[in-house]
Amino acid sequence: INKDKYEVEAIVIDKKEDIVTKVKGIDFALLALHGQFGEDGTVQAVLQTLGIPYSGCGPLSSAMCMDKDVTKSILQAAKIRTAPWINLSKNDKIDYDAIKKLGYPVVVKPTHGGSSVATFIVKEEKEIEECVKEGFKWDSEVMIEKFIK
Incomplete structure (x- = not known):
């Protein structure tokens, strides 16, 4: 970005409660986001509500992509191949028969979030x-999907 033409200011958002006050008065947001409320559409929704143009995806597509279960369901509905999976909520019992049907190894990971946090390749039921x-510990839902090499 040509700093002779534009006034560029880095804005760091540590808490979602700070988004509105930190973006107030900006003309455009060039988004370079990472983390929970950076990638889940929260920042985009605030910018859109305030009428501030920004780069990148909108709030809906961002939120959908941070939910692996929703993303895989959409891919499947569109006839795009995706590894078979099951999704667990905290109150669900682990269905070992369903996991066995997926076939080991499987990948176990939080349904929401990114950066491979708490992601495991599991080779055995134990x-x-x-x-x-x-x-x-990281999410209220966990996905178990067939490992694809």
């Missing part, structure tokens, strides 16, 4: 429970 518990 590892599942511990990995699912770890996933639930």
Whole structure:
């Protein structure tokens, strides 16, 4: 960006409560986001509500992409191949028969979020429970999907 033509200011958002005050008065947001409310559409929704133009995807597509279960369901509905999976909520019991049908190894990970946080490649049934518990430390849902090499 040509700093002779534009006044460029880096804005760091540490808490979603700060978004409105930090973006007030800007003309355009060139988004370079990472993290929970950076990638889930929250920032885009605030900018859109305030009428501030920005680069990148809108709030709906951002939110959908941060939900792996929704993303995979949309891909499947569009006849785009995706690894078979099951999704667990915290109150669900682990269905070992369903996991066995997927076939080992499987990938266990939080349904929401990114950066491979709490993501495990599980080769045996005895590892599942511990990995699912770890996933639930990060999210209210955990995805178990067939590992694709």
